[in-house]
Amino acid sequence: MDYIINGFAEAFRLIFSFDPEIMEIVFLSLFVSFSSTLYATIIGVPFGILLGITNFRGKPIVSRFLYTFMSFPPVVIGLFTALFLARAGPFGQFQLMYTPSAMIIAQTILVTPVVMGIVFNQSSTSGYEVVLTGKTLGAGKGNTLLLLIAELKGTIMIALVTGFGRAISEVGAVMIVGGNIRGYTRVMTTFIAMNNNMGQYSTAIAMGIILMTISFITNSILYKYIIGDINEYRD
Amino acid sequence: MKKKLTVLLVVVFVCALTLSFAGCSPTKKALEPGSNGTIILATTTSTQDSGLLDVLVPAFEAETGIAVKVVAVGTGKAIEMGTKGEADVLLVHARAQEDAFMAAGSGTERFDVMYNDFVVLGPKDDPAQVKANAPKDATKAFTAIAAVPATFVSRDDKSGTNTKELEIWKAANIVPEGDWYVRTGSGMGDTLTVTNEKLGYTLSDRATYANMKDTMSALQIVCEGDPLLLNPYGVITVNPAINAQINADGAKAFADWIVSPAGQKVIADYTINGDQVFTPSATKQ
Amino acid sequence: MNIETKNLTKTYKETTVLNLTHQCNPLFFESGKIHGIIGPNGSGKTTLMKIMAGLISQSSGDVLYDGRSGNSDVPKDITYSSHRPTLFSRTVFENIAYPLKIRKRPKAEIQSIVTELLDEFEISDIQTHNAKKLSGGESQKTAIARALSFSPKVLFLDEPTANIDPKNVKLMEAALLKRKKSQGLTIIIITHNLSQAFRICDTLTFLNQGTCLYSGLAHGLIESADPIIHDFISFNLLKKSDLPLKS
Numbered sequence: 001m002d003y004i005i006n007g008f009a010e011a012f013r014l015i016f017s018f019d020p021e022i023m024e025i026v027f028l029s030l031f032v033s034f035s036s037t038l039y040a041t042i043i044g045v046p047f048g049i050l051l052g053i054t055n056f057r058g059k060p061i062v063s064r065f066l067y068t069f070m071s072f073p074p075v076v077i078g079l080f081t082a083l084f085l086a087r088a089g090p091f092g093q094f095q096l097m098y099t100p101s102a103m104i105i106a107q108t109i110l111v112t113p114v115v116m117g118i119v120f121n122q123s124s125t126s127g128y129e130v131v132l133t134g135k136t137l138g139a140g141k142g143n144t145l146l147l148l149i150a151e152l153k154g155t156i157m158i159a160l161v162t163g164f165g166r167a168i169s170e171v172g173a174v175m176i177v178g179g180n181i182r183g184y185t186r187v188m189t190t191f192i193a194m195n196n197n198m199g200q201y202s203t204a205i206a207m208g209i210i211l212m213t214i215s216f217i218t219n220s221i222l223y224k225y226i227i228g229d230i231n232e233y234r235d
Numbered sequence: 236m237k238k239k240l241t242v243l244l245v246v247v248f249v250c251a252l253t254l255s256f257a258g259c260s261p262t263k264k265a266l267e268p269g270s271n272g273t274i275i276l277a278t279t280t281s282t283q284d285s286g287l288l289d290v291l292v293p294a295f296e297a298e299t300g301i302a303v304k305v306v307a308v309g310t311g312k313a314i315e316m317g318t319k320g321e322a323d324v325l326l327v328h329a330r331a332q333e334d335a336f337m338a339a340g341s342g343t344e345r346f347d348v349m350y351n352d353f354v355v356l357g358p359k360d361d362p363a364q365v366k367a368n369a370p371k372d373a374t375k376a377f378t379a380i381a382a383v384p385a386t387f388v389s390r391d392d393k394s395g396t397n398t399k400e401l402e403i404w405k406a407a408n409i410v411p412e413g414d415w416y417v418r419t420g421s422g423m424g425d426t427l428t429v430t431n432e433k434l435g436y437t438l439s440d441r442a443t444y445a446n447m448k449d450t451m452s453a454l455q456i457v458c459e460g461d462p463l464l465l466n467p468y469g470v471i472t473v474n475p476a477i478n479a480q481i482n483a484d485g486a487k488a489f490a491d492w493i494v495s496p497a498g499q500k501v502i503a504d505y506t507i508n509g510d511q512v513f514t515p516s517a518t519k520q
Numbered sequence: 521m522n523i524e525t526k527n528l529t530k531t532y533k534e535t536t537v538l539n540l541t542h543q544c545n546p547l548f549f550e551s552g553k554i555h556g557i558i559g560p561n562g563s564g565k566t567t568l569m570k571i572m573a574g575l576i577s578q579s580s581g582d583v584l585y586d587g588r589s590g591n592s593d594v595p596k597d598i599t600y601s602s603h604r605p606t607l608f609s610r611t612v613f614e615n616i617a618y619p620l621k622i623r624k625r626p627k628a629e630i631q632s633i634v635t636e637l638l639d640e641f642e643i644s645d646i647q648t649h650n651a652k653k654l655s656g657g658e659s660q661k662t663a664i665a666r667a668l669s670f671s672p673k674v675l676f677l678d679e680p681t682a683n684i685d686p687k688n689v690k691l692m693e694a695a696l697l698k699r700k701k702s703q704g705l706t707i708i709i710i711t712h713n714l715s716q717a718f719r720i721c722d723t724l725t726f727l728n729q730g731t732c733l734y735s736g737l738a739h740g741l742i743e744s745a746d747p748i749i750h751d752f753i754s755f756n757l758l759k760k761s762d763l764p765l766k767s
Binding site for chain 1: 275
């Protein structure tokens with residue numbers, strides 16, 4: 001019980017002391033997760049839309065795989081990414097292990113199915129209708145794509161926010177490929193795990209509170225400016 | 236209009252983050268390697284948790300300009316990283332495994348660096364009467380614990396600590412089995428927490444216990460000082476023949492520095508709550 | 521634009537939903553007239569219409585547009601509106617303006633065309649409303665206005681006035697008739713409302729279980745000896761005298 005109270009007290013102290021190490025950790029977390037969500041969106045949205053509106057053989061199987069990958073354990077993704085990026089691995093010469101780049105790569109792999117799955121699901125149902133309607137009004141390929149993105153905008157934003165949430169809160173992947181190295185690859189989640197291991201509960205809780213606050217703020221901003229629009233279109 | 240504002244905001248946010256991270260970060264190490272290169276040092280979680288590296292590494296970096304990426308994992312993984320060439324230099328405390336590593340040709344040089352010691356911890360009421368009967372005899376202590384049998388918590392993770400623990404059981408001619416023998420498969424910190432909760436006995440390195448003493452209110456040291464409880468550390472430079480990315484020069488610089496008078500002094504000066512934790516033991520000059 | 525189908529069939533999962541290889545082969549819809557397609561539910565009306573509009577592909581046979589074959593690449597001046605239209609997540613105005621916008625018409629022209637349509641369909645007061653939040657009648661009117669905005673040559677309508685109140689039904693029919701006269705617009709309309717069918721259609725095509733039992737002048741349907749048609753008409757109307765007089 002003391003831990004929790006101390007945790008809050010420690011949190012205030014950490015935040016308002018503007019401890020450089022803590023700020024660095026927070027910024028790195030945001031940088032890694034924002035970047036990976038961005039890349040995941042760039043890859044996942046077009047593919048998700050395309051797969052959604054096309055009727056191809058094996059679509060049910062593909063969608064099942066996609067939904068499975070959406071909830072793939074981050075630690076397993078970290079493991080497999082590490083195998084590829086290790087010095088002994090195929091991409092060894094790039095020396096990517098224990099760098100923020102490796103963390104971004106792993107998180108992009110983690111988040112892309114999430115974004116893709118959400119977009120795919122929505123575009124399978126309502127995307128097809130949009131394509132047909134566009135066709136009847138004379139829309140060519142380019143206009144159809146623009147139309148789809150506009151109509152699926154809400155879904156895309158939800159996918160983005162969900163993906164970001166997944167990225168910023170995971171610890172398995174960034175721990176394995178990042179190594180929680182002080183000053184290099186330490187992020188909020190690995191910091192919490194480490195402090196817990198060391199029995200420094202107050203510090204761990206403090207960072208936990210910071211993480212949840214940051215998450216809340218980021219989601220609120222996204223919600224207010226983007227999803228807020230979309231809710232106007234609901235009953 | 237609102238949409239354009241949104242996109243702008245997002246872009247600005249991302250850019251700001253990138254810039255702030257690259258430019259204003261207190262330690263710019265993440266994006267710039269040390270001016271004289273970077274090495275990956277594989278070590279154990281208990282070494283990192285002791286806090287020694289937080290003084291040792293900056294001292295080395297300041298003197299040589301070589302940046303050190305400390306990856307703290309279990310002993311098994313640290314050795315494995317050396318075997319695969321994923322690390323440039325190792326700092327571990329598992330002599331048998333270190334010797335096997337050198338015998339296999341995975342290491343170029345190995346030096347003694349320092350030692351700390353292990354302590355046997357137990358609950359305040361000490362049901363196995365270790366403190367009374369075997370305060371300086373680890374083998375006798377373990378025998379007493381198994382005789383009750385009192386709860387004993389083991390890391391069971393092939394770590395240096397675990398290796399030492401198994402050594403003592405062997406010396407006592409006991410194979411620890413049964414409900415009283417709890418396996419956590421975790422690091423020292425977690426294992427101590429479990430021990431504290433379960434009011435059991437365990438083997439811990441002194442440094443981790445010293446760091447966590449405040450939260451381990453149910454435990455006390457029941458046995459210490461047995462030569463068997465010494466925990467020697469070795470530094471090993473990884474054989475550069477294993478793969479092309481190994482920074483052999485940086486590794487050698489680190490190994491040479493840590494056994495040098497300068498490095499040894501940093502080790503000797505390191506204290507936790509006023510107590511020296513590590514004893515320098517380098518014989519190489 | 522004339523539309524013609526030849527040897528058209530559609531099989532879906534081993535069931536033949538449409539077979540126009542015997543009767544009504546070829547099926548011919550003359551340019552500048554209003555053609556009704558009627559029949560019981562599941563008779564293949566929507567399937568036939570979607571094939572002609574190029575939205576689904578047939579199993580065999582062909583569709584010709586002014587003699588030019590191929591519904592895999594339909595001419596751009598053909599449009600279609602379903603009985604539950606898909607409107608875009610934008611205002612009513614923007615929806616109607618969409619076909620003009622993608623045809624890169626000048627802003628002033630778009631403004632005048634859309635305003636005129638809004639007046640004609642009496643939806644000016646909701647032009648800034650979100651098109652996803654309209655009532656049934658408002659949605660239909662918006663969808664049809666959108667379809668008409670770029671002055672297409674052929675308009676396929678699938679039950680456009682189902683569940684619409686009489687006042688709006690009259691409004692929409694007036695819009696269709698006006699364009700038939702002034703632009704020579706070809707309209708092909710599926711309807712369950714027989715009064716409407718006889719009111720505005722020049723020809724009627726009667727489908728039953730995927731086959732065509734009649735295709736010709738609207739009045740000719742009454743005189744058909746086919747018992748299925750006979751039952752259908754008497755079921756949907758009380759007496760012959762309910763039929764509106766055709767001028």
